[in-house]
Amino acid sequence: MRLAELSKRSGVSTATIKYYLREGLLRPGRQVNATTAEYDEEHLRRLRLVRAMIQVGRVPVATVREVLGHVDDDSLGRTVRLGAALWALPHVPEPDTDDEHLQAAQHEASELLRALGWRNAELLTSISPAFRSLVVAVAAMRRLDFDWDAELLMSYARLMHRAAVLDLDFVETRETEAERVETAVLGTILVEPMLQALHRLAQEEESARRYGFE
Amino acid sequence: MRLAELSKRSGVSTATIKYYLREGLLRPGRQVNATTAEYDEEHLRRLRLVRAMIQVGRVPVATVREVLGHVDDDSLGRTVRLGAALWALPHVPEPDTDDEHLQAAQHEASELLRALGWRNAELLTSISPAFRSLVVAVAAMRRLDFDWDAELLMSYARLMHRAAVLDLDFVETRETEAERVETAVLGTILVEPMLQALHRLAQEEESARRYGFE
DNA sequence: ATGCTTGGATAGTCCCGCTGACCAAGGAGG
């Protein structure tokens, strides 16, 4: 199929597809002659994937390139590939102030992982972007006098762990290794907005249950 | 306290505070004379709240103004105020194509809510932004051949419902009505990044448990 | 009186995700 058809079938304008090609998010098509290139189903799928990451997952274009680079790099082992891809995802900006709230949150988060018995507690603590995001979020809450106890935080963590188990169970249903890596990354990127939407719907529901529409 | 001190104690530059004042995210200080304005602890708290929404919650400035407007509007009842604030939060962009995947996802999401016995199933279905976000996410996954069954989606939904119960339980520990509304909104905005961070950490953990660092 | 600080206004900067205008190289119809 040619560019125009790729555009039609994906719902993405040709100008935007050209932009993605330029940015390296899409591999160039098979060059038939100087003015014609041929694209296949694989290109279409990749394009849909890119769109989903950008529009649903709100991942910046540069990050999509990076993540896909890791996913495609079959010189690496599975865990490393997956880890590299996930670590490239956007996270909260580096905190500009290193105040006592931040340090307390750091301590609190480490304690949490330890109490949960998560193995990465020691390994990844200060390097994982996800850990840093957690610390920043907890610090922000503490600054605003959200004085919940450690037990509440742990309950949230256990819920998300169960979600992660569901994620990985689904990944294992995939046939090939390449599919599994792709599913794992996509799973993270697309499951998160889905969980967020479900969370808000659940809040609406639970709020209506408790208080009606008073 | 004057602007310079507000800046120092919050870690936000005076230029940025002036910008927030201009944008109506912060109420002007008490004007002492033509060149001096006085700010209090309430301003500081509000500023921290704004920062948390923008930096941790990634909420656009215009949306922060809107959300805070609803939170402050005590002419409304609690549920309405909260609902209005939550509905103002950013969500996925309106889908440009109305293809069969989208319609199937819409049907699937409605079925899910019905099966869960959530009351808002009929009421809010086609209007709630959260519902639309869910539909868009599910449609994107279907387009990419994520062929999971309805049971998996329901499991995720049940997990998020339990998270929502925790949220609202915490909100009820607050003393005043104003605090409760604020906590509910802030809870949604700050809990979500926290859940996301926990989700990724849990994935790292579970992945390491299953596959080590092969 | 002098010089420094303060709050307020204005215009400019940087990044990001496109998008429109243009261009040379085909291929199709006469």
Next chain:
DNA sequence: CCTCCTTGGTCAGCGGGACTATCCAAGCAT
């Protein structure tokens, strides 16, 4: 063969968002 339309590629520009640097006049401190 010539003309004309389409195709893929290049490049500059746009519009939105979040600041930020500069300027200014009014005060206060010495």
